Amino acid sequence: MDAGLKRELEAKVYAGERLTREDGVALYDSDDLTWLGRLAHHKRTELNGDRVMFNVNRHLNLTNVCSASCAYCSFQRKPGEKDAYTMRIDEAVRKAKEMEDEQLTELHIVNGLHPTLPWRYYPKVLRELKAALPTVKLKCFTATEVQWFEKISGLSADEILDELMDAGLESLTGGGAEIFDWEVRQHIVDHACHWEDWSRIHALAHRKGMKTPATMLYGHIEEPRHRVDHVLRLRELQDETGGFAVFIPLRYQHDFVDSADGKIRNRIQARTTMASPAESLKTFAVSRLLFDNVPHVKNFWVMHGLSVAQLSLNFGVDDLDGSVVEYKITHDADSYGTPNTMHRDDLLHLIWDAGFQPVERDTRYNVVREYDKAPSLAERRAEPQQVWA
Numbered sequence: 001m002d003a004g005l006k007r008e009l010e011a012k013v014y015a016g017e018r019l020t021r022e023d024g025v026a027l028y029d030s031d032d033l034t035w036l037g038r039l040a041h042h043k044r045t046e047l048n049g050d051r052v053m054f055n056v057n058r059h060l061n062l063t064n065v066c067s068a069s070c071a072y073c074s075f076q077r078k079p080g081e082k083d084a085y086t087m088r089i090d091e092a093v094r095k096a097k098e099m100e101d102e103q104l105t106e107l108h109i110v111n112g113l114h115p116t117l118p119w120r121y122y123p124k125v126l127r128e129l130k131a132a133l134p135t136v137k138l139k140c141f142t143a144t145e146v147q148w149f150e151k152i153s154g155l156s157a158d159e160i161l162d163e164l165m166d167a168g169l170e171s172l173t174g175g176g177a178e179i180f181d182w183e184v185r186q187h188i189v190d191h192a193c194h195w196e197d198w199s200r201i202h203a204l205a206h207r208k209g210m211k212t213p214a215t216m217l218y219g220h221i222e223e224p225r226h227r228v229d230h231v232l233r234l235r236e237l238q239d240e241t242g243g244f245a246v247f248i249p250l251r252y253q254h255d256f257v258d259s260a261d262g263k264i265r266n267r268i269q270a271r272t273t274m275a276s277p278a279e280s281l282k283t284f285a286v287s288r289l290l291f292d293n294v295p296h297v298k299n300f301w302v303m304h305g306l307s308v309a310q311l312s313l314n315f316g317v318d319d320l321d322g323s324v325v326e327y328k329i330t331h332d333a334d335s336y337g338t339p340n341t342m343h344r345d346d347l348l349h350l351i352w353d354a355g356f357q358p359v360e361r362d363t364r365y366n367v368v369r370e371y372d373k374a375p376s377l378a379e380r381r382a383e384p385q386q387v388w389a
């Protein structure tokens, strides 16, 4: 990038001016990570100071049986496959109860599009989970699942969300977004929920008072311009509804064979590499700068590893996904030694060690507890620090 354009972009960011599509592409063109980080850190600090939010949650996948076969997905199984499973409602409740001692505040539930499970199963699970764990907030279902419920129930998304909210639903999850541009989407997504339905369902949830997350799956066959387009669509919707609480760039992962039948289900990995840590940090930074009206940017550390999670706090990220005891959709695909369990204390030390103040939040980003600011560097260095994977 030439020095003139660099100065121009820098001036826009410091003046709080909205960046354009061309600006977004130009930022992705830059390999000056330190510069990108500085700009993103300015924006992040303006919005969130030196706070890093996290919550203590548990991820549950009620079933991995799915009618679709998305090209990047290592999670889905077809009915009758060796490790296909569907939880009974009491099983789901038992698994959720196992985390009670962790002062869990949220359950995050996403699932395959099961071909024969009746619609009634889903509100019933929520009701029973809520009865068993009344203080726990239920963040459940992607827009893709809600559109699937429309298909299997004959109800509208409006009626479905009303019933799910009545059963205890606090928020949708942000998945199913992947990359909205059809040029890419047609090659990776096999279900029927695209931008029109995804945005319709989230806008509806926002009108009903929900705060929802939005995701982007990057690092596969898309180009930077597709990432920019993805964020700009979300930014425009956010201008209308104000209902997105957080943006979560998710790194596409290869499928490392760990399924019972040894099959690799990810059909695009032969022609893709995974995004490097530098590419991920750039994606966090550009997302923070472009998506100027979303309050938070999250790093779901299970996908990135803890070292990148720490670094990303200087690249626009101010939210880390909390204690994850069980998460299958992406972790099936990880062979880099990233733990799939973090507890509150581990996370606090990870945040302090990076020089930030941990703040525990709930599903709607209300503060549950503010922790001390980071101890001074001298104090931190006086004790041996943990080295994160």
Ligand code: SF4
Pocket (backbone or CB within 6 Å): 066, 067, 068, 069, 070, 073, 074, 075, 076, 111, 112, 113, 144, 190, 191
């Ligand atoms: S990404 Fe979701 S909808 Fe697509 S195959 Fe996997 S589980 Fe099914």
